[in-house]
């Protein structure tokens with residue numbers, strides 16, 4: 001089955017929209033006397049990044065799962081448009097600013113998640129043997145949480 005959305009206008013000019021079923025591969029057509037109409041292939045929109053949609057028939061009703069949205073009887077999975085929201089950018093650099101005590105300087109500690117590297121602009125990075133100042137260590141602890 002395919003679903004078609006059919007819109008026509010009543011005598012007041014208000015649109016009326018209905019959903020029709022047609023066997024797959026057949027276009028929707030209607031008889032004369034409707035005036036201006038709009039017909040388009042209709043698909044239910046389902047948004048989820050990972051969970052695939054499915055169709056469930058229960059007690060004579062048809063549901064789009066897993067969101068329990070009641071849909072037209074005869075709806076198949078082909079009538080559902082699975083929209084996967086784009087995942088948020090993971091590899092955004094984390095920047096923590098720490099004012100240096102006793103001066104106007106602000107140290108910037110950065111974490112690059114794509115490489116796992118840390119940098120810091122404070123002098124501590126050069127003093128510490130492993131180039132890890134207290135800011136980097138603190139940020140490391142926060143990233144592990």
Ligand SMILES: [Zn+2]
Pocket residue numbers: 107109120121122123124125133134135136
């Ligand atoms: Zn530092």
